[in-house]
Amino acid sequence: MAIKAKSTANQPTGNPNDAKRDHILRFLYERHQNTKGIQKIPTGIRDLQSEMKRHHGMTQADVSSNLDYLIQVGWAKEVVKDRSFKTPGGMELSREQVKYKISDVGINHLEAGSVFKKPQAVSHINVTNVQGVTILGDGNIVNAKLTDLARALDALDQAIASTKELTDEQKLDSAGDLSTIRTQIAKKHPDMNIIKTAWESLKAVATVGGAADAAMKVGQLISGLF
Numbered sequence: 001m002a003i004k005a006k007s008t009a010n011q012p013t014g015n016p017n018d019a020k021r022d023h024i025l026r027f028l029y030e031r032h033q034n035t036k037g038i039q040k041i042p043t044g045i046r047d048l049q050s051e052m053k054r055h056h057g058m059t060q061a062d063v064s065s066n067l068d069y070l071i072q073v074g075w076a077k078e079v080v081k082d083r084s085f086k087t088p089g090g091m092e093l094s095r096e097q098v099k100y101k102i103s104d105v106g107i108n109h110l111e112a113g114s115v116f117k118k119p120q121a122v123s124h125i126n127v128t129n130v131q132g133v134t135i136l137g138d139g140n141i142v143n144a145k146l147t148d149l150a151r152a153l154d155a156l157d158q159a160i161a162s163t164k165e166l167t168d169e170q171k172l173d174s175a176g177d178l179s180t181i182r183t184q185i186a187k188k189h190p191d192m193n194i195i196k197t198a199w200e201s202l203k204a205v206a207t208v209g210g211a212a213d214a215a216m217k218v219g220q221l222i223s224g225l226f
Contacts, residue, residue, distance in 0.1 A: 015173070020066045023052060023056045024076070025076065026168075027051055028048075029107065032101060042099030042101040044100075071100070074106075075102070076101065078100060080096050083095055153178055155217070156178070156218050158214075159214040160175075160205075174202055181199065
């Protein structure tokens with residue numbers, strides 16, 4: 001079943017572009033879920049711009065810039081296909097056709113993950129040469145002293161994704177803050193100021209409803225770092 005984007009009217013948002021990115025991502029998700037035939041899943045930029053303008057009042061620039069961002073962070077991907085055509089003079093030329101679709105990262109975000117989720121590519125890092133670093137069962141690299149926090153973040157991530165008391169935009173913002181904290185605890189010397197800033201933003205929404213208990217656990221562990 002396709003996940004429908006909720007109305008953004010009167011809903012608090014962080015980055016004003018996040019709601020636009022959410023609209024794009026959910027449109028690509030619905031195509032992935034509902035389109036018959038794998039080859040028909042990717043959509044062209046003009047079709048995407050038309051849909052976003054019709055349903056959400058987005059400009060072509062809104063769509064292009066935010067789609068580019070989603071591609072750069074891995075939530076969407078380009079599908080490039082070579083096409084040949086003949087000129088009026090009979091010469092055969094080739095031209096690339098570029099379309100777009102949601103990536104596995106984007107799908108896992110909207111579906112709150114899957115047991116079939118691709119493990120992170122950490123095999124090229126020899127962590128035995130890095131003192132004080134370990135790899136958890138899910139493939140995440142973390143500072144060995146912060147494994148409890150890493151597991152608590154995973155629990156909070158799941159709680160936020162499953163609660164119905166947060167809007168899609170709030171969940172999207174929370175995913176970004178969680179990612180920021182995870183990036184820091186993968187380092188031998190995490191930047192505590194970055195962790196603190198991300199947590200201050202995250203806890204504003206993470207303490208709502210079904211995520212409250214998981215948020216409290218994360219908060220206690222982070223407080224112990226300072």
